[in-house]
Structure formats: structure tokens, C-alpha cells
Amino acid sequence: MKFLISTILIAALSFLSQQFLPWWSLVIIAFIIGWLMGLKGWASFLSGFLAIFLLWGIYAFVLNQGNEGILATRMANLLPLSGNPILLILVTAAIGGLVGGLGAATGSLGRQWASPTSSKKRKRRRG
Amino acid sequence: MRPFKFIIMLLFTVGVTYLLNNGISPLPPLGKFLSPFTGFWQNAEKTDLSYPADLQIEGLSDAVQVLYDDRLVPHIFAQNTRDAILTQGYITAQHRLWQMEFQTHAVAGRLSELVGERVLKRDMENRRQGMVWGAERNLEEWKKTPEHYTLIEAYAEGINAYINSLSPADYPLEYKLMNYAPEEWTPLKSALMLMEMSNTLATAENDVENTTTKQWLGEEAFNFLFPEQNPKQSPIIPATKKWDFIPKALPQTNLAEPIDGKLSHNFPKTPEGIGSNNWAVAAEKTLNGKPILCNDPHLPLSVPSIWYELQMNTPKLNVYGVSLPGSPGIIIGFNENIAWGLTNVGQDVADWYTMDWRDDSRSEYKYDGKYLKPLKRVETYKIKGGKTVQDTVYYTHFGPIAHLDANPKKDLAYRWVAHDPSDAISPFLKLNQAENYDDYSAAISEHSCPAQNFAFASQEDIALWVQGKFPLKRKEQGRFLQKADGRASQWAGFIPQEHNPHIKNPERGFVSSANQHSTAPDYPYYYTGGFGDYRGRRINQVLEANNQITVKDMMALQNDNYSLHAAEALPLLLQQVDKSALSKEELKVLKKVESWDYVYDKDKAAPGIFKIWYDNFYQQTWDEFYSKDREAGVQLNYPENWKTIELLETAPEHIYFDQVATSAKETAAEVVNKAFQMTCKEISTWENKEDKAIRWGDYLNTTIRHLARIPAFTLDNIDNSGDRYAPNANSSWGGPSWRMVVELGEEMNAYGVYPGGQSGNPGSKYFDNFTSHWATGEYYPLLFMKEAEETNERIIITQKISK
Numbered sequence: 001m002k003f004l005i006s007t008i009l010i011a012a013l014s015f016l017s018q019q020f021l022p023w024w025s026l027v028i029i030a031f032i033i034g035w036l037m038g039l040k041g042w043a044s045f046l047s048g049f050l051a052i053f054l055l056w057g058i059y060a061f062v063l064n065q066g067n068e069g070i071l072a073t074r075m076a077n078l079l080p081l082s083g084n085p086i087l088l089i090l091v092t093a094a095i096g097g098l099v100g101g102l103g104a105a106t107g108s109l110g111r112q113w114a115s116p117t118s119s120k121k122r123k124r125r126r127g
Numbered sequence: 128m129r130p131f132k133f134i135i136m137l138l139f140t141v142g143v144t145y146l147l148n149n150g151i152s153p154l155p156p157l158g159k160f161l162s163p164f165t166g167f168w169q170n171a172e173k174t175d176l177s178y179p180a181d182l183q184i185e186g187l188s189d190a191v192q193v194l195y196d197d198r199l200v201p202h203i204f205a206q207n208t209r210d211a212i213l214t215q216g217y218i219t220a221q222h223r224l225w226q227m228e229f230q231t232h233a234v235a236g237r238l239s240e241l242v243g244e245r246v247l248k249r250d251m252e253n254r255r256q257g258m259v260w261g262a263e264r265n266l267e268e269w270k271k272t273p274e275h276y277t278l279i280e281a282y283a284e285g286i287n288a289y290i291n292s293l294s295p296a297d298y299p300l301e302y303k304l305m306n307y308a309p310e311e312w313t314p315l316k317s318a319l320m321l322m323e324m325s326n327t328l329a330t331a332e333n334d335v336e337n338t339t340t341k342q343w344l345g346e347e348a349f350n351f352l353f354p355e356q357n358p359k360q361s362p363i364i365p366a367t368k369k370w371d372f373i374p375k376a377l378p379q380t381n382l383a384e385p386i387d388g389k390l391s392h393n394f395p396k397t398p399e400g401i402g403s404n405n406w407a408v409a410a411e412k413t414l415n416g417k418p419i420l421c422n423d424p425h426l427p428l429s430v431p432s433i434w435y436e437l438q439m440n441t442p443k444l445n446v447y448g449v450s451l452p453g454s455p456g457i458i459i460g461f462n463e464n465i466a467w468g469l470t471n472v473g474q475d476v477a478d479w480y481t482m483d484w485r486d487d488s489r490s491e492y493k494y495d496g497k498y499l500k501p502l503k504r505v506e507t508y509k510i511k512g513g514k515t516v517q518d519t520v521y522y523t524h525f526g527p528i529a530h531l532d533a534n535p536k537k538d539l540a541y542r543w544v545a546h547d548p549s550d551a552i553s554p555f556l557k558l559n560q561a562e563n564y565d566d567y568s569a570a571i572s573e574h575s576c577p578a579q580n581f582a583f584a585s586q587e588d589i590a591l592w593v594q595g596k597f598p599l600k601r602k603e604q605g606r607f608l609q610k611a612d613g614r615a616s617q618w619a620g621f622i623p624q625e626h627n628p629h630i631k632n633p634e635r636g637f638v639s640s641a642n643q644h645s646t647a648p649d650y651p652y653y654y655t656g657g658f659g660d661y662r663g664r665r666i667n668q669v670l671e672a673n674n675q676i677t678v679k680d681m682m683a684l685q686n687d688n689y690s691l692h693a694a695e696a697l698p699l700l701l702q703q704v705d706k707s708a709l710s711k712e713e714l715k716v717l718k719k720v721e722s723w724d725y726v727y728d729k730d731k732a733a734p735g736i737f738k739i740w741y742d743n744f745y746q747q748t749w750d751e752f753y754s755k756d757r758e759a760g761v762q763l764n765y766p767e768n769w770k771t772i773e774l775l776e777t778a779p780e781h782i783y784f785d786q787v788a789t790s791a792k793e794t795a796a797e798v799v800n801k802a803f804q805m806t807c808k809e810i811s812t813w814e815n816k817e818d819k820a821i822r823w824g825d826y827l828n829t830t831i832r833h834l835a836r837i838p839a840f841t842l843d844n845i846d847n848s849g850d851r852y853a854p855n856a857n858s859s860w861g862g863p864s865w866r867m868v869v870e871l872g873e874e875m876n877a878y879g880v881y882p883g884g885q886s887g888n889p890g891s892k893y894f895d896n897f898t899s900h901w902a903t904g905e906y907y908p909l910l911f912m913k914e915a916e917e918t919n920e921r922i923i924i925t926q927k928i929s930k
Contacts, residue, residue, distance in 0.1 A: 018162070018164035018165070019164070022148075022159075022165065023148075023158055023159055023162035023164060023165050023166070024144050024147075024148055024158065024159075027140065027144050031140075056161075056162065056163055059163040059164070059168070060163040060168050063163055063168045063169070063171045064168070064171060066171065066173040066174065066175070067171035067172060067173065067174060067890060068174045068892070070171070070172075070174070070890060070891070070892055070894075071167065071168075071170060071171040071172075071300075071889065071890030072171065074839050074840060074889050074890070075167055075839070077838075077839040078837065078838075078839035078840075091161070092161045092162075092163065092168070095147065095157055095158060095161050096158075096161070096162065098143070099140070099143060099144055099147065099158060102136075102139065102140040102143060102144075103140060103144075105136060105140075106133070106136045106137050106139075106140045109132055109133040109136050109137075110133050110137070112133070113130050113132075113133040
């Protein structure tokens with residue numbers, strides 16, 4: 001549940017922030033949500049990754065549909081991804097996902113460092 | 128442990144984000160670039176295109192309406208000319224902003240700011256050639272005609288209004304790829320655009336090459352191989368024209384040539400094959416009894432396309448045609464009364480002078496026995512990556528030192544008409560509103576550079592003026608390098624405008640030009656330059672033969688692939704072939720070319736065989752030139768094709784057919800046969816490599832490159848017919864950049880097509896949608912409206928623009 005909320009929050013808030021802020025604002029959003037939600041390191045990364053992977057992937061997919069693949073085909077020749085628009089959408093989503101995940105993971109580590117008690121508790125539970 | 132892990136992770140995240148935002152050369156900043164919110168995905172234009180129905184543009188004085196037709200041609204309806212031009216600036220920027228700015232950056236020698244050090248040499252060449260200096264001088268001249276300068280400012284205002292409306296997410300794709308932002312547009316940039324046109328079109332000279340070639344061959348051989356007039360030519364102004372004026376007298380000039388033309392490094396040659404066709408047919412020669420005007424300017428092709436099509440309508444103006452992005456008004460087109468078209472004039476208006484410096488410090492040069500100081504202008508290059516380079520350019524009475532040699536005694540000054548202040552925009556703005564012959568001839572009389580053949584038609588008249596500013600020259604002046612030693616070696620003035628070659632309503636019922644000589648040799652002024660005869664002769668033959676001309680005939684002539692060059696060369700080549708020496712395979716190739724009808728059709732094998740054969744024959748004939756040219760610092764001129772063919776016809780035993788590398792004495796027969804065997808080898812290599820039989824369309828392989836040479840945006844695999852010596856003058860890199868046919872009647876009946884499309888965005892379906900139509904020789908009917916017909920079925924988008 002926490003994972004789902006974290007993912008939705010990161011996706012929704014960075015969707016809003018990117019309307020008027022630079023693309024990297026999503027890293028800050030992911031960081032803050034990662035901090036607040038306090039998921040474990042890897043879970044936090046996954047949540048951030050998934051949020052932006054889906055956000056960027058779906059948006060790129062929608063733009064590509066409206067464009068009937070004209071630009072994506074050209075760009076996928078340039079980058080080079082053998083002219084395959086779907087591959088380009090996946091690469092776009094993965095790059096976005098990577099920074100989203102890094103932001104969220106950093107946030108979660110930050111929280112663990114700032115409030116050692118909670119992390120100790122977790123350690124104990126694990127032990 | 129925890130703070131350590133956190134800090135490492137934080138640094139890593141910030142580092143990755145930073146790299147993805149700033150990029151590592153040559154990769155674009157991937158995060159910024161791939162983000163669907165701000166990056167390239169934003170340029171994936173909806174195929175179901177729409178623009179805001181209501182728009183506000185600062186600076187307009189009244190409301191404007193823009194209707195876009197189904198080919199994305201804007202039709203601008205404004206209340207006055209200034210508003211129309213301002214909107215033209217805005218709409219052109221909307222479709223072509225990156226192209227306009229990139230082209231002007233290139234002319235201004237600023238590409239290294241965007242691309243880096245590897246283009247610095249090219250940047251320096253442009254500035255040494257005085258491109259910016261010339262543009263500044265022109266701009267000062269424009270300011271002297273306030274009623275036209277206000278229009279140039281309005282055009283800039285329109286462009287800037289568009290630039291200011293953009294957020295980084297809206298920037299054209301190429302800005303994102305190269306990671307920079309558009310800057311403010313200024314009237315100087317329009318002046319730079321026109322300098323670039325002059326650089327493409329008004330630089331037909333071979334001064335260094337002719338000097339070296341003459342010194343090497345000797346005067347007699349040079350004059351034999353390089354006659355200035357082709358006896359078979361069909362000049363633009365027919366030989367029957369009488370020159371009923373007293374030519375301006377030439378003062379004494381000193382044509383002293385330097386000792387030799389060897390330079391420390393070669394400078395770039397103007398590419399061959401730039402040319403164009405235009406003609407106008409009188410009413411009595413057409414089936415419908417209406418005059419027809421046609422034009423197809425040939426240029427090195429690129430995307431975004433060279434031309435931008437539009438209509439502009441005000442209560443005082445209604446004009447349709449193509450414009451140059453970056454320059455206000457319409458360059459080639461028609462209005463409700465007249466139509467006009469342009470081809471380039473080959474006259475040499477650029478001369479090189481060797482400098483006589485006092486010493487190697489270049490601080491003083493000799494002029495009429497005195498020493499003068501050159502003006503120095505320090506040029507600064509801010510290279511991408513932070514480095515700054517400075518270079519001094521020297522300006523003299525003979526122009527800028529455009530060629531700075533390792534040996535200052537070989538420095539060359541560049542005297543070029545394009546540097547002289549002139550008003551290059553008013554003539555077109557006036558022409559756009561011209562109603563008859565008198566308006567047309569008055570409008571173009573001020574046009575100076577690049578000189579053009581202005582074909583004209585109205586319902587009543589047809590005419591053609593060879594219009595530009597032409598230096599007065601003594602025989603052979605400007606054909607070779609000259610010593611810059613004083614007033615006597617400078618140009619003595621210019622040919623009076625009214626003496627420029629022109630013709631109105633000639634008896635033959637048509638006017639035409641295709642870059643051949645302007646006149647027969649009896650024209651009382653000397654000129655030299657770069658001219659081509661084959662297309663002009665062919666066009667004149669076809670027009671003469673037909674007295675019931677239709678629009679369809681004219682389209683067919685623009686797309687005519689018949690080459691007189693092939694028709695004259697091939698029978699002579701075939702005559703020399705020794706069939707007994709050929710293998711079975713070689714005989715097969717010969718058979719294919721023997722039956723050829725000299726039509727460069729894409730589906731045939733013969734044009735490719737002939738082309739390769741002729742080129743080999745040419746290179747083997749002039750083998751002495753090719754081996755001499757390989758010597759350091761030597762740049763030669765080569766005999767023209769017609770002269771080569773004439774030699775083959777009249778003197779097959781001539782010494783030039785002897786091969787320098789062999790001890791035997793060859794004649795034309797040996798050269799032709801050797802060339803044919805080389806051709807058969809080349810064809811089989813090509814066929815093996817391409818894995819298909821030779822076919823002209825594949826061999827020609829017309830490719831339209833992206834302006835910044837981005838391969839993924841290049842238009843290739845274009846299946847094209849034609850040849851540079853046929854009216855449909857296609858090559859692998861250039862060709863008809865706009866084809867237009869206008870039948871002049873009560874209603875204008877006009878057709879046009881160009882390669883590429885209206886949008887400069889590689890993510891738009893309008894980027895290259897005209898290309899296949901263009902390659903197959905089809906035309907679009909042009910939508911010319913007298914008033915804003917919002918409900919016209921061809922209108923797809925309507926925009927209301929308020930002030």
C-alpha cells in the first residue's frame with residue numbers, strides 16, 4: 001500500500017512540476033516523497049523508477065501516437081535505435097525511471113540517516 | 128555508516144542528474160532531451176495539426192487573419208503592408224526559425240559557437256570574405272529608405288514576437304539537439320541572408336585557376352582551349368537584338384598580372400552545376416491565348432527547404448509565391464496582374480588582386496606610388512567549450528584580404544559587388560505590387576546583387592531584363608589575377624543600368640534564360656564568368672517548335688530529361704569504338720547505350736553508362752591537367768565540355784588526346800576505348816556493390832541533406848530523373864528547388880511544387896510531404912484567393928490575430 005501511494009505521489013507531483021519547472025524537478029519530488037514515505041532503500045528506488053518510467057513512457061507513447069511515429073522513427077535512427085519508436089519510448093522511460101528511482105532512493109536513505117531510531121527499529125525487526 | 132551511504136547516494140544522484148541535464152559532447156543532454164515534457168517528444172507534431180484560433184502579436188496596427196491550406200501554405204490577410212510583413216515574419220519563424228538562425232550564424236562565421244573548433248576555419252573564411260562587413264554596409268543603405276526599412280523592421284518584430292512566445296519545451300528540435308537557445312532576430316540578419324545568396328550565386332570566377340592555367344599552357348594554348356563564346360550558343364537576348372545606345376567609354380586601365388597564381392593553400396571552388404530555367408511565352412504562342420510564365424531555380428537542395436511558400440493580401444497588395452526564410456516579401460511569384468521568375472546571371476562580379484605590401488608586416492600597401500594603411504578589423508570567435516580566438520582582417524581599396532597566404536606577397540584582396548551597399552529588398556517589395564511592365568522594370572532597376580535574369584509576363588507583355596550591377600571591364604579584365612597597384616587597376620565604374628541586356632515582346636514570341644551568355648558577342652560591353660549552354664539551347668528549340676503551347680507542355684518542359692550534351696557527345700564516342708577489341712560483356716554494355724535516346728530517365732540503364740563513359744573520357748583526355756593539378760599550391764581551370772566535344776569532332780588526332788603517362792602516342796580513338804573499358808569495370812563494381820543492375824534513378828541517387836548534416840533527417844532514396852544538362856537539371860545534391868507555372872488571365876491559373884515541405888520540423892508530416900510529388904514531376908494547383916475564403920474546402924486552419 002505504502003509502495004503504491006509513494007509511486008502515485010511521485011508520478012502525480014512530478015507530472016505537475018514538469019508543466020512549469022525543468023525536467024530535473026522530478027528528482028527533487030522523488031527525493032521528498034522518498035524521504036516522507038520512508039520505504040526501504042530498494043523499495044524506494046523501485047517506486048521512484050516505476051513512477052517516472054510509467055509517466056514518461058505513457059506520455060511519450062501518447063505523443064508518438066498523435067504523431068503517427070514520424071519523429072520517433074527519425075530519432076530512433078539518429079540515436080541509434082535502428083529506427084524503432086517502441087525502443088525509443090522504452091529508453092525514454094528507462095532514463096526517466098533511473099533518475100526517479102535515484103531520487104527516491106536517496107530520499108529514503110536521507111530519512112534513515114536523519115532518524116536513526118526508525119532505522120534501528122527496522123534493523124531489529126529484521127533481526 | 129548511514130551518513131556515508133546517504134552522502135554517496137546523494138552525490139551519485141546529483142551527478143547523474145547533472146550529466147543528463149548538461150550532456151557530454153557530442154551527446155545531447157539525454158535527460159533534458161528525452162523528457163517528454165520538455166525534450167524532443169514535444170516536437171512530435173500532431174498529424175492532425177491545429178494552431179490557436181485566436182492569437183495576439185505585439186506591434187500589429189490592425190487585425191490580421193491567416194488561413195492555412197491543405198499544404199500548410201499560409202494566406203495572410205492584413206489591412207496594410209507593414210502588418211502583412213510582420214505576420215510573414217511571425218509565421219515564417221513558426222515554421223522555419225532554426226533554419227533562419229542557423230543560416231545567418233553560418234554566414235556570420237558563428238558556427239563554431241554552436242559546433243566547436245572543427246568549423247572554425249570555415250567561420251574565418253566567411254569573415255575574411257567580408258560577409259558581416261558587407262551585410263553591415265548594406266544595412267546602412269537600407270536605412271536610407273525609411274518606408275521600406277520599416278518593413279524590414281516589421282519582419283524582425285514578427286520573428287521576435289514568435290521567439291518571445293516560446294518556452295524551452297517549444298524550441299525547434301535542432302536547438303534541443305545542439306543544446307542552445309534562439310537569440311533575438313535583427314535586420315542585420317536579413318542582410319546576412321542576402322549576402323549568403325550572393326555568395327551562392329554571384330561568385331562565378333576562376334581568376335587564380337585561369338592565371339595558373341595560362342602560365343602553364345602558354346597564351347596560345349590557353350586561348351585555344353578556353354574560348355569565351357561557344358559558337359553553338361543560344362544567348363538569352365537573341366542575336367537579332369540591336370544595341371541602340373552609345374556604350375560608356377572605358378578609361379585606361381592597367382591589367383598587370385602577377386608572376387604566378389601559386390598559393391600556399393587552395394581556396395574553396397564554387398561548386399558546379401548551379402543554374403536555373405525561366406521563360407515566358409506570349410499569348411499568341413499559346414493554345415488558350417494567355418501568356419504563360421515558368422521558373423525553376425536550381426540550387427543545392429537541403430531540408431528545411433530553401434523556399435517558404437505563402438500568399439500576402441492587403442487592400443493594396445495580393446501576391447503569391449516563394450520567399451526566402453529570413454528575408455521579407457516574395458522573391459518568385461505572381462500577383463493579380465503579373466508573374467515573374469528568376470535565374471542566375473553568370474557574369475563575374477568578383478575579382479582577386481595580389482597585394483603589394485611594403486613589407487611582410489602587412490601594415491602598408493602600395494597604391495599609386497604612395498603607401499596606405501589597410502583598415503584592420505579584429506574578429507572574435509567564441510568557440511563552443513569556452514575558448515576564444517581572434518583574427519585580424521585587413522580591408523583595402525581592393526576589398527578585404529579574403530585569402531591570407533603564408534607568403535604575404537601572395538595575399539589576395541577580394542573586390543566583390545556584393546560588398547557594395549545596395550538596396551536588395553525594396554526591388555522585391557515593389558515587384559510584389561507591380562501591375563504592368565513599367566512597374567516591373569522600375570522595380571527591378573535598383574537590384575544589384577546577385578544579378579538575376581528577371582523574366583516577366585502580364586496579360587499584355589512578356590519581357591526579360593538581365594539585371595544587376597556589372598563592373599565596366601576592358602577585354603579580359605577580371606578573368607585573371609591582377610596586381611593591386613593603384614587606381615588604374617580598379618574597376619572603372621559600372622555599366623549604366625539602361626544598357627543592361629533586356630528584351631520586351633520579341634518577335635519569336637517568348638523570352639527565356641537558363642544561365643547561358645546574356646548576349647551574342649556583339650554586345651558592346653565585355654563580360655566573363657560562368658555560363659552553360661545546353662539547357663538554354665534545348666529550351667529555346669522546344670519553345671520555338673510549338674505554337675500551341677499549353678500549361679501541360681510547360682510542365683513537361685520543366686521536367687524534360689533530354690540532354691543536348693549527350694546528343695552531341697554520344698554519337699562521336701560511338702564512332703570511335705573498336706568493337707573487335709571488346710569482350711562479350713563489354714559488347715552488351717555497348718548495346719544498351721547505342722540505342723539510347725539521350726533522355727535521362729530514371730528507369731534506364733543507358734544514362735548511367737553514358738555518364739560514366741563521358742566522365743572517364745573527359746578525365747583521360749585532360750589527364751595532363753589532372754596530374755598537374757596534384758602539385759602543391761596549383762589550382763587549374765578545366766576546358767568546358769562543349770570544347771572537349773568539339774575537339775573530339777574536329778581534331779581527334781590532337782596532341783591533347785595523347786596520354787602523358789604512356790610513351791605511345793594516343794589519339795581520341797584510344798582514349799575513347801580505354802574510357803569505355805574503364806566504364807564497364809566501374810559499372811560491374813557498382814552493380815556488385817549495390818546488388819542490382821545499373822539504373823539511372825539509383826545511380827543518380829538524389830539526396831536532400833539536412834542543413835546541419837544530421838543524417839537521420841536527410842531525405843534519401845529519392846527516385847529521380849534528369850541531369851544537369853537537361854532542363855530537369857537534377858544532380859545527386861542539387862536540382863529544381865521550386866517549379867512554378869503561371870497562366871495569366873483574368874484569373875491566375877498557377878501550379879507549383881518544391882522538394883521538402885512547409886514545416887522545418889523533422890517531427891512534422893509537413894516536413895517532406897512534397898518530395899515524392901516533386902520527384903515524379905507532378906504539380907499542386909496553387910490556391911490564390913482574392914479575399915479570405917474561410918470556407919474554402921482547401922483551408923484546414925484559420926487563425927485570427929489581434930494587435
